[in-house]
Amino acid sequence: MLLYAPSEGEALAVADALDKAIFFVLGCSDLIITVDHKPLLKVFGDWSFDETFNARLRNLKDKTLHYRFCIVHVLSLVYDRRLLMLSPAIPLAP
Numbered sequence: 001m002l003l004y005a006p007s008e009g010e011a012l013a014v015a016d017a018l019d020k021a022i023f024f025v026l027g028c029s030d031l032i033i034t035v036d037h038k039p040l041l042k043v044f045g046d047w048s049f050d051e052t053f054n055a056r057l058r059n060l061k062d063k064t065l066h067y068r069f070c071i072v073h074v075l076s077l078v079y080d081r082r083l084l085m086l087s088p089a090i091p092l093a094p
Helices: 006-022 039-044 055-065
Strands: 031-035 069-073 075-078 080-084
Touching: 006 031, 006 039, 006 055, 031 039, 039 055, 039 069
Parallel strands: 031 069
Antiparallel strands: 075 080
């Protein structure tokens, strides 16, 4: 059993999702990935490999280099045991 830090697990989810949707997102020039884990902005942003000390994060970033995407942070709330992703474009309605 491998133990991942929270940032490594979240980065693995992004890399795995991109890998599974490769036929849909590979040529997309305006792909936006929304995450609720703010440290991923630094990992997948403009961060050189020289600054990466974590080998797992470096490998996961390397797997996503052939995709063109913008990564943004959204606020997440835990409500009724479900995770709701709230975007500024989606108004809160009861």
